Amino acid sequence: EAQVTQNPRYLITVTGKKLTVTCSQNMNHEYMSWYRQDPGLGLRQIYYSMNVEVTDKGDVPEGYKVSRKEKRNFPLILESPSPNQTSLYFCASSFNRDRNTEAFFGQGTRLTVV
């Protein structure tokens, strides 16, 4: 089954404790991205990757890092989480960044930073 898999689904952590949210897709997609979703603000892009070893900042990259060492995986790293990073996070992938390719989303990770 074609899918985007994120882990964990839920996470509660403390301020300053490094964490990684994993994302993996099995569709051989070139393009992957991370979004955060907050009430009233919609989905905002954090980082994206056009292919292996190619990553770039989205609209809200501060406080986040990513890596793309393999085509299928695109982990999101919070080196020192803060309460304002409490949010619902989605990983997405698409075949490439051409205009008519739809994005497939993971099931989301609800992160709470206390």
Add this chain to the structure above:
Amino acid sequence: GQNIDQPTEMTATEGAIVQINCTYQTSGFNGLFWYQQHAGEAPTFLSYNVLDGLEEKGRFSSFLSRSKGYSYLLLKELQMKDSASYLCAVRDWGNNDMRFGAGTRLTVKP
């Protein structure tokens, strides 16, 4: 940059028709998407428009007017399971990334 505006909430009756509007401003339009998102779940793709006009797909249709910076999603024969948020997203030529509106939460009542 882009501004994408949608109504925050809408309510409709089971069996009825509802139209969800989306207006956008972009420096170089390159496609518009509609996604459905049930509470706590991932967004799922509904439709794509890049040329003016209506795209029909079963009970759902999406319309685009590029000159007006306007799209709508039309849902016919509403069912209770259509209660969800509907997200409008626009791509532009500059970086080809999708930008999302805040979403419209639709409640379907019996």
